[in-house]
Amino acid sequence: MKTPDNKPSSKETYLRLLRYLKPYRKQFAITIGAMILLGLSEAGIPALSKPLLDGGFVAKDMDSLKVTLGLLILLFFSRGLLMLLSKGLMGWISGKIVLDLRTSLFDLLCHLPTHYYDKYSSGSIMSKVTNNVTMVTSAATSTVMTLIKDSVMIVVLLSYALYLNWKLTLSIFIIFPPIFLVAKAFSKRVRRFSHVNMHSLGEMTHILQESIKGHKIVKIHDGRAYEKQRFFQVANRIRQYQQKALLAGAGNTATVELIAAISVSVVIVLSTLYAIQAQQSIGHLFAFYIALGLTLAPAKRLASVMQPLQKGLAAAESIFELLDEEKEKDRGTHELPRVNGDIVFHNVSFSYPGTDKQVLKNINLNLKKGMNIALVGHSGSGKTTIANLIPRFYDIDQGSITLDGMDLRDIKLKSLREQIAVVSQDIVLFNDSVLANITYGMAPLPTMERIEEAIKLANAEEFISLLAEGVNTQLGEDGATLSGGQRQRLAIARAFLKDSPLLILDEATSALDTKTEELIEESLVRLKNSKTTITIAHRLSTIINADVIYVMKNGGINSMGTHTELLEKSELYRQLYQTGNLQSSANSPDDREE
DSSP states (O other): OOOGGGGOOOHHHHHHHHGGGGGGGHHHHHHHHHHHHHHHHHHHHEEEEEEEIIIIIOOOOHHHHHHHHHHHHHHEEEEEEEEHHHHHHHHHHHHHHHHHHHHHHHHTTSSSSSSHHHOOOHEEEHIIIIIIIHHHHHIIIIHHHHHHHHHHHHHHHHHHHHHHHHHHHHHGGHHHHHHHHEEEEEEEEHHHHHHHHHHHHHHHHHHHHHHHHTTTHHHHTTTTHHHHHHHHHHHHHHHHHHHHHHHHHHHHHHHHHHHHHHHHHHHHHHHHHHHHHHHHHHHHEEEEEEHHHHHHHHHHHHHHHHHHHHHHHHHHHHHHHHHTTTOOOOOOOOOSSOOOOOOOEEEEEEEEEOOOOOOEEEEEEETTTTTTEEEEEETTSSSSHHHHHHSSSSSOSSEEEETEEEEEEOOHHHHHHHTTEHHHHHHHOOSSSSSHHHHTTOOOOOHHHHHHHHHHTTOOOOHHTTTTGEEEBBBBGGGGTTHHHHHHHHHHHHHHHOOOOOEEETTTTTEEEEEEEHHHHHHHHHHHHHHHEHHHHSSSSTTTSSSSSEETTTEEEEEOOOOOHHHHOOHHHHHEEEEEEEHHTTOOTTTTTT
């Protein structure tokens, strides 16, 4: 991501934005052609007004009047077709660019490292994909349309005016320097307000998301007044900066209109005096008036285009900052068949990106195939961090982690993660069917026999059979219609079905009642027989039969051994066991908390 002192210029941003037009260059060329013809046709209006007045009304020539009126009708009919073609095609191109940008952003979001999501709120990210993309397309499409069409109109109309009276028309060009300076001054303000506004929109989206997701906490703690105040402050800030941007745009337009109107008025007075002295026809004078008058509308639109252009460029900068984020590093070159599951941590140290504090210090673990180890310790001791390093959600700072003797960094991420199944306390279920959630990410789909077996092993068979449509029942957002234990069992069924040689259980039975936990534990024991398992536990029953229990403290290993051995030799483990803190020590999903 570029630093604030090294931001790309508006020109660089706009040229990069225009690259998204490249796949649609044929359609864009047709659109440009239609807009140029539309601009050229503008001169037909004053050109036909001259014979209309001189031939039809002054000379009373009915044939000339009929021909001129016919040509006017044909002119406006052609202009209507050109307008329909240009707007229709430009709308189609705009929609395609929106789709391309959103697809590119979503593709990137699927490949960003975990620490990016730790750093930025989901609301600000969502705002880029939804709001900012829409603002960008106006800069790439409708703004281009205005710039080309209205520029051609002004050039054509002024050229015709030059043909009619070149001396007076040249005086019009005096207004362009002040108009340019005014537009430049106002555009800087609009750009600055747009940046603040987009940041505030992301903040508002984040507040909305938090309030909706945490509505039960808001109600139980009577936080509605606080949430309303938070939302109002951000929403009001958005209103204020939208108003400032609106006033800046309106001030720009009003100033440009005033300059243009005064200049054209002076020229009209001078042209009238000149026409009297030179004895020009009424049609000639009227055509000159129309040509100058018609330049006001496109000049006004060109002055107004700075507001959406600056908003679009500000949005583009925001989007390109995200698109320039580095993807999750995957320098691995090896693809693995099904591994045995031997994992070795050798002097592993780790700090979360952007922090100096070491979360893990010289960790050494040795897990053999089929081994079941448990990690216990107070919150912040580093348990979940160890689990996160195995699928390489984060990369270590020092030391090495090997799988079957191969450094994890040498294994392709996709191949590595195929070897791992994770069941955590934070259950993620998608707004889809039970079947789609259990078989998530699997292609081709397993047989129904395997799916039913996994459901049975996870003790989810009974409650799924009671659902309205069984495995085809839609769960809603995050499986909100299910109980905590039911959601947990679906996640465990997903792990059973994946059948990976490595199994990470991070509070895997935290949401289960005692009876259900006993049934699940029986299934987990069968599952662990052939898998290397790392269990982060809060209940003694989960770890009492582990092959090795590692007691962690302040990012290091305090002691290790079986349950019996640790009760004898580890004061910290005895304290956790005797005081019951083993349950509370593992409730935090984030090892960075102290």
